[in-house]
Amino acid sequence: MEDELQEALADLDEEKTLRLVEERIQAGCTTLDIIESCRRGVELVGVKYSNNDYFLSDLIMSEEILKEVMRILEPHIPLNDSNDGLTSPPIVMGTIEGDIHDLGKNLVIYLLRSSGYQVYDLGVNVTPERFIQALNETNASILGISVLLSFCVGSIKKVIDLLIDAGMRDKVKVVVGGYPVNQQVQEYTGADFYANDVTEAMNIYRQILEIGKGSV
Ligand code: B12
Structure with missing residues (x-):
């Protein structure tokens, strides 16, 4: 099944990635599912890097986008107060x-x-x-x-x-x-x-x- 978020990250489209993350939070997706889509996206960045379609600067770009994603997600990660x-x-x-x-x-x-x-x-x-x-x-x-x-x-x-x-x-x-x-x-x-x-x-x-x- 095509995952738009995964593809946006693989394309290093920061604006679209962050918008989709916000939309998924609003739609009630779990933070773990959102993180997993992003992880698969950067995995594709890695594949493109291996195939010489992407360069080191693109790996760095994927890092920057992931950090932004985490900044958005952090307040939504549920705190478990079960002790x-x-x-x-x-x-x-x-x-x-x-x-x-x-x-x-x-x-x-x-x-x-x-x-x-x-x-x-x-x-x-x-x-x-x-x-x-x-x-x-x-x-x-x-x-x-x-x-x-x-x-x-x-x-x-x-x-x-x-x-x-x-x-x-x-x-x-x-x-x-x-x-x-x-x-x-x-x-x-x-x-x-x-x-x-x-x-x-x-x-x-x-x-x-x-x-x-x-x-x-
Ligand atoms: C972003 C990135 C970078 C960033 C790293 C930024 C940072 N602060 O981490 C930068 C640009 C610095 C970088 C540098 C390099 N990179 Co790099 N990088 C990546 C990339 C695209 C994404 C990694 C990532 O952050 N993934 C997202 C996170 C969320 O996923 P994850 O790390 O897999 O973690 C998840 C699970 O694995 C698990 N997990 C992770 N750790 C742990 C620990 C425990 C205990 C547990 C339980 C679970 C767990 O949970 C996480 C959440 O889901 C990968 C591609 C890939 N396929 O992974 C290449 C990749 C890892 N890099 C690669 C390479 C070659 C390099 C460089 C050597 C490039 C170079 N020529 O300089 C350098 C290495 C520098 C060094 N000495 O380490 C190769 C490694 C190839 C190999 N098989 O050895 C990859 C696979 C790209 C590729 N296909 O060629 N990279």
Whole structure:
């Protein structure tokens, strides 16, 4: 089915994209559905970039449009005041070493925080050692790692190897997310879960946090 919003973003038509986002909010579409249409739109931007139809400046343009979309959406993201998050274990998140993509990670963090969860954001280009240090400092038992560049996937495996070496592997659930992530990446890195869209990401965290009502 054709998705006008996805196409507008893929065409880097900022005015149309923002208008369609506003219209969908008015029509009662969920923020998660709107975000997913936008994510698919920038995925097409990526395809056009790979085919040399778009350039780096176009990737930057898609970033600018996505940021504007988030500015419009943020006040509409429902706050969950169930207090679930306050009794849940903290979550550490970051983008892996070598990679500076952070829009997807920031989005997931925003949604988790809106649900009341405590998230420590390590930012981008995070070394495997820094992830382990942060887990020790925060006592977090959930680690989210974002990766958009395929050649950075190897560093995620390094994080998990370090967890094993430190005797921490069975105390930490590792979730990997981002465009190139799939079951093979999960198996190769040894992560517990993977997600490459926002709905899946939120479902996985809810699932882990449900189990974690006891201990994760
Ligand atoms: C915008 C963009 C940029 C922006 C990034 C801005 C920023 N602040 O993030 C800029 C212009 C800086 C950029 C730079 C580059 N980019 Co770029 N970029 C993109 C683009 C078009 C969109 C990425 C994006 O923001 N998507 C929208 C978000 C919402 O989606 P998402 O990140 O997938 O996140 C969702 C899920 O994956 C998941 N998720 C994400 N993280 C996590 C983490 C956890 C724990 C969980 C549970 C879930 C989760 O939830 C999110 C919400 O739905 C992609 C194309 C694509 N297909 O993704 C290329 C793309 C990722 N870039 C690419 C490349 C090559 C580069 C550059 C190397 C280009 C260059 N020549 O310099 C540099 C790399 C710089 C670096 N060292 O990192 C390639 C990577 C190819 C590959 N397979 O390795 C892609 C795929 C484009 C392409 N087809 O060639 N890029």
